Amino acid sequence: MFDNPITADTTRLHPDVSIIVPVYNVERYINQCLDSIKSQTYTNWECLLVDDGSTDASGKICDEYAQNDSRFKVFHKSNGGLSSARNYGIDHASGDYISFCDSDDWIESEYLQTLTQLMRDYDADIAQVGFWKDFGGHQHIKDVFSTTTVLSKKEAICGLVSDMVIHSYVWNKMYKRSIVSAEFPVGQNFEDIHVNTMWFARINRLVCSNIPLYHYRVRRGSISRKNLTSDRVDFIKSMRFRFEYLDRLYPNLISPEISNTVILKSYINSAKIIARKETDRKVATDVINSFSQQLKSEAKSSNNNLNVKMRFRLWLLCNYPLVFIRVMRVLASLDLHRKFMSKQISH
Numbered sequence: 001m002f003d004n005p006i007t008a009d010t011t012r013l014h015p016d017v018s019i020i021v022p023v024y025n026v027e028r029y030i031n032q033c034l035d036s037i038k039s040q041t042y043t044n045w046e047c048l049l050v051d052d053g054s055t056d057a058s059g060k061i062c063d064e065y066a067q068n069d070s071r072f073k074v075f076h077k078s079n080g081g082l083s084s085a086r087n088y089g090i091d092h093a094s095g096d097y098i099s100f101c102d103s104d105d106w107i108e109s110e111y112l113q114t115l116t117q118l119m120r121d122y123d124a125d126i127a128q129v130g131f132w133k134d135f136g137g138h139q140h141i142k143d144v145f146s147t148t149t150v151l152s153k154k155e156a157i158c159g160l161v162s163d164m165v166i167h168s169y170v171w172n173k174m175y176k177r178s179i180v181s182a183e184f185p186v187g188q189n190f191e192d193i194h195v196n197t198m199w200f201a202r203i204n205r206l207v208c209s210n211i212p213l214y215h216y217r218v219r220r221g222s223i224s225r226k227n228l229t230s231d232r233v234d235f236i237k238s239m240r241f242r243f244e245y246l247d248r249l250y251p252n253l254i255s256p257e258i259s260n261t262v263i264l265k266s267y268i269n270s271a272k273i274i275a276r277k278e279t280d281r282k283v284a285t286d287v288i289n290s291f292s293q294q295l296k297s298e299a300k301s302s303n304n305n306l307n308v309k310m311r312f313r314l315w316l317l318c319n320y321p322l323v324f325i326r327v328m329r330v331l332a333s334l335d336l337h338r339k340f341m342s343k344q345i346s347h
Helices: 030-038 058-068 082-092 111-121 153-162 191-200 228-249 256-277 281-295 299-305 308-319 321-346
Strands: 017-023 045-052 072-077 097-100 126-134 139-142 149-152 173-176 205-217
Touching: 017 030, 017 058, 017 082, 017 111, 030 045, 030 058, 045 058, 045 082, 058 072, 072 082, 082 191, 097 111, 111 126, 111 173, 111 205, 149 153, 153 191, 153 205, 153 228, 153 256, 191 228, 228 256, 228 281, 256 281, 256 299, 256 308, 256 321, 281 308, 281 321, 308 321
Parallel strands: 017 045, 017 097, 045 072, 126 205
Antiparallel strands: 097 173, 126 139, 126 173, 149 205
16 A cells, blocks of 8 residues: 555653553453454554453453553543543553554454554544445445545544545544544544544544554444333434534534534434334433424524425424334335335345
8 A cells, every 4th residue: 555664663661652542341342352452564563451340351451451461551430431431542642643442343453554554644633444244144344535645634624524435433543632622522422523623623634544444343232222212312412512613613614504404403313213223112202392493493593404304303203203203204204114115026
């Protein structure tokens, strides 16, 4: 990939890169994650394994890696959640660059080499690579750029807001230590949206590579798939924080039409997911009723930027939330029926 690949300076008193890995009850996956870190072609790194009160063998496995390789550093703490573990790792990191890896994911051997080279070649504050989504039986690549691309602060923030050019995940990225601080919101999901909003506001440039080097494992029971309804409420909180924060710093960067439209879509899609998947009907009804009340004052200003389907769903959500729930459930049943019939026909 690079004409003059850099090599790690192992004579330094501290590592170039700190990889932060929060660990909680992942004994089934942790070996693959840590083996992938150990096999990196770039060697001057430290890996901070933050055992967040695991009740399985995860903590013991981490200790075994640390005993065999001093670059692995294990911290055992009481359970505080993903944000707490990441903040703990940041506070104890000593590298010039920070990277995050979830303990049920894994990375290609050139991951650190590629990101570190991108950071240095382009004097970037953040570097990003493409990634694979692994569903167990199959994988597909998620990347946006056809070649290496450099973005200014304004371009990077606008790309982050769209969630199409830059995704809000902290994994698949490398950050300059100087822009990173322990600001993950404890007890809240979609914490990546929160911190990336603040960290992107501190950069001069971002560099993106299309090469997929991170493997994101999609699995049931992971942190991001528990407590569906509270998860969606946290998503809306994070999106609101994003636009309020950016509006305070850069009042003219994101137009009110764009921010309002994104917020409305967040509500509509979250309400759809809750209506379809929340098993406790009272919880679903209460939350969607609250969405309806919150939206009534906001829906008028940016309604025109929604397509016809989203506009209809918004109208239904604002005026007839119980009907919205029933319609979403009927549509979900029809989707399942269509998938079943297509499988029968294919066989």
